[in-house]
Amino acid sequence: MSPSIYKLAARGRWIALLAVLLFAGLIFRLWWSLRSPAIVQELPFTRVESKQNSTHSNHGGVVAGDDASKHQQSNSNASTVHCPDMPGMEDILVVLKTGVTEALNKVPAQLDTVLRCTPNFVIVSDYEEVIGGVRTVDVLRNVSDHIKQSQAEFDLYNRVQRGGRVALRPEDYGSDFNSQYGRQGNPGWMLDKWKFLPMIDAVLERQPTAKWFVFIEADTYLFWENLLAWVSKHDPSQPKYLGCQTAIGDNVFAHGGSGFVLSNPAMRKVSEHRKTHMSELEELTVREWAGDSVLGRVLKDVGVSLTWSWPMSQGKQLWDLDCFSEAYSRRAWCHPVVTFHHMTPIEVYDMWAFDQQWLDSHRSGTNTVLFRDIFVNLVLPEIGGVRNNWDNLSEDEVKDDKSPDHKFTAEECRERCKGKSDCLQYTHHPDGRCLASRGTMQGEPKVNVTSGWMIDRITAKMDEFGKCETVEYVL
Incomplete structure (x- = not known):
């Protein structure tokens, strides 16, 4: 060769x-x-500010924004963003709690709306990753190894820590069916209960001087202006625990999804108690099925009582909310709404659009959003008359005295409601059931269901409740 x-x-x-x-x-x-853990830099939605122009910076999980972020232009509708500019905003840390199975679906909408107007926030999760330029904090890292290896809820956590997002399985997303014991068929939800106590130390470490810590979830909508006005009426130097009351057995606590507020002294009491009772509190969490219940028990043990905050802290969605409702010697109508729960990303965007329009049109006067305002602007335009393939969520079943098994027609159902002076709406189901209600809800689409509203009575109820010359707060 x-x-x-x-x-x-x-x-x-x-x-x-x-x-x-x-x-x-x-x-x-x-x-x-x-x-490796997934690092998400670009998301399949249009952010209001581009990465080049964003004024949010990441500082170990706490994100700080400046005034320039209040005037960024929307890429989709070119509308000006209006954020409240009130004394005290810098003293509040908003804590958004999420998890690996929902974060990519729900967190982007929060970053694009509510959190855009939040000077200081942290996103806590069961998995550390970057979403929209913000790094989440894995608050389960300091749960004991014994618990992580012995409790079935941590199977999801351990797999994702080893293999990243590709280790997720279809069954990890589970069912969203909400029973009286929560979403027991949803592994992400089952793991969530372990975050409530660890996140207290995690966020206190990152913002030790904050006066107020506001905890929301990825499907919670927060009205910033109303929150600021509310906490300004409370003393942050005292141990405070504000939230929508709920109960499991004899334990009354603030419902996590409705959002709750802790003052700095209350946070420190929980943190100090946890340091000396770690094993005991982990065993308590094993026995309980709801993490917000565990936190409520700890706050009670350290002497911090709950301020029952319904209706301001709200567990309802817009479509199933009765703005005429009364409970706990309170009427929702003239109270400000601070939170809604179970909001889909689309609903978060829709509420943000309303919130922005409201701030834009109320610059010269009060911009507090009351339940009355929610009803007049968002519910009332969607109701009235008869609507087919729609369920307005009436609950009181109507019976025929002469024939208990009588199957009503839609017209008969309407006439029964019309014949009762306190009936404001009705629902007719295809199986002949007729339901009525003394409240008024917007409802949701449902095939073959017919709904109707007595709009003249609803208007009279609005006149009776009035225009709210005085704003009512839970104090």
């Missing part, structure tokens, strides 16, 4: 070897990206 042939053969071997090495390198990078 000639020297030139040897040279060509040698060059070919080097080229082949180089190709093999390059291919191996690509395989390694792909393998490494799959086993």
